Amino acid sequence: MKFKFSLKYFVSTILIFLIEVLIATKLKDIFFVRAYLGDVIVVMLIYTFIKSFIEIKSDQKLIFGIFIFSCLVEFAQYFNIAEKLGFQPGSLMYIVIGNSFSWIDILCYAAGCLLLSIFVKITEKKKIV
Numbered sequence: 001m002k003f004k005f006s007l008k009y010f011v012s013t014i015l016i017f018l019i020e021v022l023i024a025t026k027l028k029d030i031f032f033v034r035a036y037l038g039d040v041i042v043v044m045l046i047y048t049f050i051k052s053f054i055e056i057k058s059d060q061k062l063i064f065g066i067f068i069f070s071c072l073v074e075f076a077q078y079f080n081i082a083e084k085l086g087f088q089p090g091s092l093m094y095i096v097i098g099n100s101f102s103w104i105d106i107l108c109y110a111a112g113c114l115l116l117s118i119f120v121k122i123t124e125k126k127k128i129v
Contacts, residue, residue, distance in 0.1 A: 002055050009051040016045040024095075039108035043070055044116055059120045063113050070109040077101045 023038045046066050056062045078101035087094040 001057065003053060004055040006052055006055075009048045013045065013048040013052050016041060016048055020045060036104070036108050039105050040112035040115070043067065043109050043112035046070075047116055059124075060117060063117050063120070067109055067113045070113075071106055073097065074101060074105050074109070 020038060020041060023033055023041075027033045043063075043066050046069070047063065050056070050062065050066075077098045080099070082094045082097040082099055085093075085097075087097065089099070
């Protein structure tokens with residue numbers, strides 16, 4: 001692992017972040033998109049953000065680490081960690097950390113990581129050929 005800026009991943013991060021903002025603001029009334037698709041996409045956002053600044057040797061290990069991290073955040077929600085840290089409902093950090101545990105969210109993170117893993121494997125094969 002070494003620090004190395006990647007414009008490709010940085011631009012991807014910005015685009016995915018804008019999609020997440022769009023989901024949270026303009027598409028919030030479409031239940032499937034707000035409740036599930038946002039959670040699938042957020043793991044991709046984390047992946048591209050990390051890859052924007054760090055050169056990682058094993059993308060699959062990174063994706064697994066992102067899944068574990070996502071699960072830890074979700075389990076922290078079970079214990080109302082945002083409130084215990086003193087964040088007010090509606091504040092940015094309260095929204096980022098979240099406030100309600102859901103097994104379905106974990107399934108969404110798993111689906112996002114699986115899609116990301118497949119995409120990475122396909123793009124790696126194209127580089128070899």
